[in-house]
Amino acid sequence: MGDGPVTRETTKSAADDIRVDQWAGGVRRITITRPTLRNAYRSQTAVEIAAAIEQFTADDADQVLVITGAGGAFCAGGDLTSSYESTHADAVQLGHGVVIREGMHRVMRALALCDKPVIAMISGPAVAGGLALALACDLRIGDDTARLGDTSGMVGLLPDEGGAWLFPRAMGTDHALRMLWGCELYDAQQALELGLLTQVVPAAELESAVLALATRITRTAPLTTRVVKRMVRNAMSQSLHASLIEAEYAVAAINDTADVREGIAAFLDKRTPRFVGR
The missing domain is CATH 3.90.226.10 (2-enoyl-CoA Hydratase; Chain A, domain 1)
Structure with missing residues (x-):
């Protein structure tokens, strides 16, 4: 195990x-x-x-x-x-x-x-x-x-x-x-x-x-993991146009989160990110 x-x-x-x-x-x-x-x-x-x-x-x-x-x-x-x-x-x-x-x-x-x-x-x-x-x-x-x-x-x-x-x-x-x-x-x-x-x-x-x-x-950002699942599941019944519109709103919601800022900082610092789910 x-x-x-x-x-x-x-x-x-x-x-x-x-x-x-x-x-x-x-x-x-x-x-x-x-x-x-x-x-x-x-x-x-x-x-x-x-x-x-x-x-x-x-x-x-x-x-x-x-x-x-x-x-x-x-x-x-x-x-x-x-x-x-x-x-x-x-x-x-x-x-x-x-x-x-x-x-x-x-x-x-x-x-x-x-x-x-x-x-x-x-x-x-x-x-x-x-x-x-x-x-x-x-x-x-x-x-x-x-x-x-x-x-x-x-x-x-x-x-x-x-x-x-x-x-x-x-x-x-x-x-x-x-x-x-x-x-x-x-x-x-x-x-x-x-x-x-x-x-x-x-x-x-x-x-x-x-x-x-x-x-x-x-170990991935929890909010990103959730939104990715929603986007992929929704895309199965959406047109490409509708999926791209959903992506626009998702980006607006996710890109300004503390986890994205931490992820980018960790990448630049060459260290493991510490995600907190917000």
């Missing part, structure tokens, strides 16, 4: 489906802790993840969030043994909208509203809703045991956790449809080639690689 970061647990009880801890300075980690089910989520799991993301977004103490799963799995999708999918059909039809809106849709919205870097650390399966969760993060670092895809169609279910929007943007419409219609899973190298993973590392190096990346991000 790197050269000895002190991991301090901040949130976990016997009834929780996740653990939140301070992985390193400026780096917070959410771990799904349902390893016997390969971290498949139920309604409670989604509510806890969403609340933890929202808390991270509102708290300036940490700059980077890492989302992962315990026991060699990221997230195998929805838990069919305990969720609304396994109940009576009438209850499914009547309750589905509320359950998913307050569950995984809240998670997707929380990640969309988070203006700080979020990294998915993926070992083992990231399937269906688990793949959607990974793709809603900014970066996805997987090890060589990672398996990504969506097999929901095998039981007649839909990519309703955000996958219908996220999958084609990551891998193209044709590949997304082939995956969904064919219920395909991809190994780590295939997932990398399709754009589902950002980087693949050996399993023994996964934690150290993610921690090194997260720590490197914490």
Whole structure:
């Protein structure tokens, strides 16, 4: 896990489906802790993840969030043994909208509203809703045991956790449809080639690689990091003209900050900048 970061647990009880801890300075980690089910989520799991993301977004103490799963799995999708999918059909039809809106849709919205870097650390399966969760993060670092895809169609279910929007943007419409219609899973190298993973590392190096990346991000100016994320995300649905106009306003907001002045001074002095986030 790197050269000895002190991991301090901040949130976990016997009834929780996740653990939140301070992985390193400026780096917070959410771990799904349902390893016997390969971290498949139920309604409670989604509510806890969403609340933890929202808390991270509102708290300036940490700059980077890492989302992962315990026991060699990221997230195998929805838990069919305990969720609304396994109940009576009438209850499914009547309750589905509320359950998913307050569950995984809240998670997707929380990640969309988070203006700080979020990294998915993926070992083992990231399937269906688990793949959607990974793709809603900014970066996805997987090890060589990672398996990504969506097999929901095998039981007649839909990519309703955000996958219908996220999958084609990551891998193209044709590949997304082939995956969904064919219920395909991809190994780590295939997932990398399709754009589902950002980087693949050996399993023994996964934690150290993610921690090194997260720590490197914490050394950049926090306000700049946030604005860069907003600019890039917004540009995906903007014209070039609109993106350039947004850049004009962003420059006006950022260039006169204390961190930019410190960054330029440090560059001229040939020293490491000391950013303070203002």
